[in-house]
Amino acid sequence: MGDVSDARNLEDFTVGDRFETGTVAVTEQSIVAFASDHDPQIFHLDEAAAKDSFFGRLVASGWQTAGLTMRLMVDARFLGDTPLVGLGVESLAWPRPVLPGDVLTATVEILEVRPSRSNPARGAMRTKVTTVNKAGETVYQMTSTILMPRRGAQR
Amino acid sequence: MGDVSDARNLEDFTVGDRFETGTVAVTEQSIVAFASDHDPQIFHLDEAAAKDSFFGRLVASGWQTAGLTMRLMVDARFLGDTPLVGLGVESLAWPRPVLPGDVLTATVEILEVRPSRSNPARGAMRTKVTTVNKAGETVYQMTSTILMPRRGAQR
Numbered sequence: 001m002g003d004v005s006d007a008r009n010l011e012d013f014t015v016g017d018r019f020e021t022g023t024v025a026v027t028e029q030s031i032v033a034f035a036s037d038h039d040p041q042i043f044h045l046d047e048a049a050a051k052d053s054f055f056g057r058l059v060a061s062g063w064q065t066a067g068l069t070m071r072l073m074v075d076a077r078f079l080g081d082t083p084l085v086g087l088g089v090e091s092l093a094w095p096r097p098v099l100p101g102d103v104l105t106a107t108v109e110i111l112e113v114r115p116s117r118s119n120p121a122r123g124a125m126r127t128k129v130t131t132v133n134k135a136g137e138t139v140y141q142m143t144s145t146i147l148m149p150r151r152g153a154q155r
Numbered sequence: 156m157g158d159v160s161d162a163r164n165l166e167d168f169t170v171g172d173r174f175e176t177g178t179v180a181v182t183e184q185s186i187v188a189f190a191s192d193h194d195p196q197i198f199h200l201d202e203a204a205a206k207d208s209f210f211g212r213l214v215a216s217g218w219q220t221a222g223l224t225m226r227l228m229v230d231a232r233f234l235g236d237t238p239l240v241g242l243g244v245e246s247l248a249w250p251r252p253v254l255p256g257d258v259l260t261a262t263v264e265i266l267e268v269r270p271s272r273s274n275p276a277r278g279a280m281r282t283k284v285t286t287v288n289k290a291g292e293t294v295y296q297m298t299s300t301i302l303m304p305r306r307g308a309q310r
Contacts, residue, residue, distance in 0.1 A: 038222035041238055054238045062241055063222045067193035070218050083196055083209045086217055092244035
């Protein structure tokens, strides 16, 4: 079975391709747990105290939204067995806060498909990732470039 | 004590100001724990299996590095009591992988200080954040804009 693989290559994608991910539910507990580790500010830590804070309520750290979106993308396996490796991000935005009880889903759109100029075994895809809540409101948008193998190249 | 606050305002910062954060140690355990939640790919999950993977070793998810850097920035309190609220990111890069045993520290540099055109109570600062390992190698670089209150404005 060792050679049975669904490792997708640059050639398998076309500008305009879109992939929908599954969903993830955001809980108060997960907001507080993430923030305790990575973004310990009062509006991410304590529902009651957050009322007097900048956001006026408990909201998820933007970095949690980024992490949850990455999880949705990995689980969606839109690259098949090919690893999802980011080369860089050219924009990240959080147009609305993520709240306890939100259910998020994301769409990945392929903006550009380009072979590497220097390495014939590699290429890259520019992607736009949009994460929305159940009301369809965008809570996160990222434009980033991911590394891709070329078809038939030595791994 | 209620009015004793060290909430810094836009006017307290100047282009070129630099702030050093503390340090954070990255462990194999923390890499695997973060990845299990947010980026479950083999090169973030299993030291042995990672040897045959893209990176050839266990490396931290780039989103963990982002989260750890946010934690360093929050703990450094370079805004005093003013909340650290990101308006958006215009670039993110991970020039080198973060490895188990790495100790990271970050520098925040103020690139631009600008009042809001529409809201006299607000402004924004463009910042460049650079995270390095103990060898001084850059593992993460982010250019982002953060929200700032103006001095004397009603909160």
